[in-house]
Amino acid sequence: MLHTINKSPFENNTFETCTRFLLPGDPVLFIEDGVYAVQSGNKFTHEIERVLKTNPVFALRPDLDARGIGTLAEGVETVDYEGFVGLVEEHQVNSWF
Amino acid sequence: MKIGILLKEGPYNHQASDTAFKFAEAAIKKGHIVDAVFLYNDGVTNVTKLMDPPQDDRNIAGRWSELSKKHGVEILACIAASKRRGISDDILVEGSAITGLGTLTDIAIRNDRLVTFGD
Amino acid sequence: MQMENENVKKIMHVLRHAPHGTIYTYEGLEMILIMAAYEQDLSVVFIGDGVYALKKGQDTSGIGIKGFSKTFMALDGYDVEKLYVDRVSLEERGLTEDDLVVDVEVLDAQETGRLMKEQDVIIHH
Numbered sequence: 425m426l427h428t429i430n431k432s433p434f435e436n437n438t439f440e441t442c443t444r445f446l447l448p449g450d451p452v453l454f455i456e457d458g459v460y461a462v463q464s465g466n467k468f469t470h471e472i473e474r475v476l477k478t479n480p481v482f483a484l485r486p487d488l489d490a491r492g493i494g495t496l497a498e499g500v501e502t503v504d505y506e507g508f509v510g511l512v513e514e515h516q517v518n519s520w521f
Numbered sequence: 522m523k524i525g526i527l528l529k530e531g532p533y534n535h536q537a538s539d540t541a542f543k544f545a546e547a548a549i550k551k552g553h554i555v556d557a558v559f560l561y562n563d564g565v566t567n568v569t570k571l572m573d574p575p576q577d578d579r580n581i582a583g584r585w586s587e588l589s590k591k592h593g594v595e596i597l598a599c600i601a602a603s604k605r606r607g608i609s610d611d612i613l614v615e616g617s618a619i620t621g622l623g624t625l626t627d628i629a630i631r632n633d634r635l636v637t638f639g640d
Numbered sequence: 641m642q643m644e645n646e647n648v649k650k651i652m653h654v655l656r657h658a659p660h661g662t663i664y665t666y667e668g669l670e671m672i673l674i675m676a677a678y679e680q681d682l683s684v685v686f687i688g689d690g691v692y693a694l695k696k697g698q699d700t701s702g703i704g705i706k707g708f709s710k711t712f713m714a715l716d717g718y719d720v721e722k723l724y725v726d727r728v729s730l731e732e733r734g735l736t737e738d739d740l741v742v743d744v745e746v747l748d749a750q751e752t753g754r755l756m757k758e759q760d761v762i763i764h765h
Binding site: 430433455456457465486502504505508509512513517519521 | 522524537540543544547548550551552615631633634636637638639640
């Protein structure tokens with residue numbers, strides 16, 4: 425199951441809530457304001473690293489670019505919209521907002 | 522693969538409509554069928570032809586209309602949500618229609634995926 | 641062994657908003673009631689402030705918004721019997737099952753996570 429998160433973790437507990445329900449192996453995709461979670465060196469980096477031990481983590485590249493986020497927590501992969509579709513091909517979707 | 526989209530927010534206030542549109546375009550480009558975009562909550566205000574944004578901004582209603590014309594995607598606004606928000610048949614952009622929640626259920630049943638965009 | 645009908649989809653509704661500050665929970669409930677008529681395998685999960693939708697003693701007469709907590713009691717009549725509440729969400733709000741208007745099953749996040757994984761469709765409200 426693909427989990428998408430579109431909220432900044434600084435403003436909203438969606439990321440925290442979503443991670444409680446993650447099963448190992450389920451991919452997590454940050455989109456929209458959610459991508460602020462994966463900027464390297466912020467207060468959520470440790471949590472991202474913890475999730476990465478069991479789950480692949482992606483961020484939507486156009487949303488990162490739009491927000492000027494260049495350096496990501498190590499291990500986070502980026503996808504474009506077609507990559508997003510690719511994840512949806514492989515998984516049912518759980519859109520957290 | 523057949524994909525349905527559920528869009529739960531109106532235009533401009535949230536990015537949800539933009540992401541849903543970009544996702545739909547990418548899915549079509551990859552050869553998937555985007556069966557329908559169902560509009561719920563404030564999402565129903567995505568398809569009013571009264572929308573008139575500045576020229577240098579995207580016209581969100583017009584964009585959904587184009588998607589429908591070019592690719593046969595049904596753009597469907599929930600009737601109950603529409604009535605609450607003053608959306609009626611006479612102000613819909615071409616290619617969109619008002620329908621019931623039963624249709625959303627059908628969309629959920631007949632597609633391989635239902636992808637929700639909201640806020 | 642019970643045969644699984646492949647035309648029946650597992651559809652989960654996740655209610656995560658408090659009831660009156662936004663319309664999400666109310667319109668979510670309207671969606672659930674319509675979908676219930678289509679004989680799909682429906683479940684409803686209350687997470688975060690969504691659990692407040694089930695709180696007893698709501699009186700909305702003073703705010704001019706129609707109350708709907710009692711509508712949750714009607715779900716049983718629509719054969720929507722799978723009502724789950726997230727344990728942490730309930731506990732961190734100082735609530736217990738006795739504070740809720742309907743009987744629910746209280747689940748740990750891992751159990752809910754497993755249920756989510758089984759779904760064909762998940763809709764957050």
